[in-house]
Amino acid sequence: MTVDDVCDHPVGRPDAVSDDVFTAMQHRHRRYTLYFLLEHDSTSLTELTDIVTGWTHVGEYGMVGRADWKRIYTTLLHQHLPMLEDADLLVFDRNEGSIERTEWSDPLFRIVRLTHNAETNVHAG
Amino acid sequence: MTFADILADVEDRRRTLVVYSSVDRPEILDRFTFRNVTVERRSLPGETAQGFAVVRNDEFVGSIGLEELQLLLEPPFAPPWDETIIGEAYCALYELLDDILFTSLDRRQLLGASREIENRAWHVGSGTLRAGFQRFSALETQLPVYTRLARETDLEIHVYSKDEWKPASSPGFAYYGDSHEDIGRFWFLSFDGGGDDRQMGALLAEERTPDEFVGFWTYDPELVAELSRTVRDLSS
Numbered sequence: 452m453t454v455d456d457v458c459d460h461p462v463g464r465p466d467a468v469s470d471d472v473f474t475a476m477q478h479r480h481r482r483y484t485l486y487f488l489l490e491h492d493s494t495s496l497t498e499l500t501d502i503v504t505g506w507t508h509v510g511e512y513g514m515v516g517r518a519d520w521k522r523i524y525t526t527l528l529h530q531h532l533p534m535l536e537d538a539d540l541l542v543f544d545r546n547e548g549s550i551e552r553t554e555w556s557d558p559l560f561r562i563v564r565l566t567h568n569a570e571t572n573v574h575a576g
Numbered sequence: 577m578t579f580a581d582i583l584a585d586v587e588d589r590r591r592t593l594v595v596y597s598s599v600d601r602p603e604i605l606d607r608f609t610f611r612n613v614t615v616e617r618r619s620l621p622g623e624t625a626q627g628f629a630v631v632r633n634d635e636f637v638g639s640i641g642l643e644e645l646q647l648l649l650e651p652p653f654a655p656p657w658d659e660t661i662i663g664e665a666y667c668a669l670y671e672l673l674d675d676i677l678f679t680s681l682d683r684r685q686l687l688g689a690s691r692e693i694e695n696r697a698w699h700v701g702s703g704t705l706r707a708g709f710q711r712f713s714a715l716e717t718q719l720p721v722y723t724r725l726a727r728e729t730d731l732e733i734h735v736y737s738k739d740e741w742k743p744a745s746s747p748g749f750a751y752y753g754d755s756h757e758d759i760g761r762f763w764f765l766s767f768d769g770g771g772d773d774r775q776m777g778a779l780l781a782e783e784r785t786p787d788e789f790v791g792f793w794t795y796d797p798e799l800v801a802e803l804s805r806t807v808r809d810l811s812s
Contacts, residue, residue, distance in 0.1 A: 486621060490619050505629070
């Protein structure tokens with residue numbers, strides 16, 4: 452075992468959250484995907500695109516339209532969902548367009564919830 | 577086509593409104609009632625105030641924060657040329673919710689939608705604006721707006737009401753005191769875009785109970801043209 456292996460998989464802490472999760476959370480659209488999965492076990496690519504588009508544009512009136520939606524759909528499909536799947540945060544069925552949350556550990560739930568509360572200005576949550 | 581046919585046409589344009597929120601917002605959502613819209617509710621985590629609504633036909637039409645949606649309930653009073661109020665955001669909100677048959681619009685909300693269409697007319701500065709008033713008193717209130725539009729632009733303004741009235745003749749302004757029963761039963765407004773289809777807009781509403789209207793606004797060029805045709809036919 453190399454030093455790198457030790458850092459990637461902390462010995463004796465099976466609940467620890469992997470670095471992949473933090474990398475996954477660097478992008479706003481991936482974070483909002485995870486926020487929705489706090490509440491729902493599964494969704495579809497179409498609905499997720501509605502959610503990411505609507506939620507990240509709250510406060511901007513109806514300026515967001517079909518073109519924004521298509522752009523977000525494409526990057527979710529080709530970039531963000533594969534990355535979230537690689538981080539073992541969800542399972543994405545490309546044929547069905549379905550998304551299912553994996554079994555998240557308690558620490559992972561806590562991190563996503565905390566980030567959600569901070570980013571969406573939750574006063575109590 | 578009659579006004580009733582046009583309302584029926586709009587009723588066939590199905591929409592879905594999906595409301596995403598972590599807490600119920602009945603003070604906003606219960607005040608909107610529709611004929612052609614299916615409302616669905618999906619929960620968001622926590623107690624975030626940032627709820628939003630997504631409008632779909634078979635595709636994504638647009639989305640709006642629930643707070644922003646409140647503007648539609650009590651639109652500000654402003655003349656159509658006041659673009660500090662009737663600006664891009666104001667227009668975007670009305671565009672998002674066009675072709676929706678609302679069942680309980682009040683006078684203020686219809687005035688808000690009218691201002692958006694009149695703003696287009698003001699902005700383009702040419703073309704034909706047709707406005708129908710149920711009551712002469714309503715026309716009297718709006719007369720200063722329409723005379724200024726006629727005076728300061730190249731718009732042709734045609735005003736309809738069932739009452740007899742002889743306005744002082746002025747260029748660009750025509751009054752039709754008509755006896756057709758639909759004039760007087762409906763509140764209508766249409767702007768032909770002055771040659772630009774993207775600027776077309778129309779509104780049609782019927783007062784079913786006092787200060788409660790069934791109606792819609794639209795930016796669909798075909799529907800705007802149909803409404804204008806109907807108005808012309810009624811007054812000819």
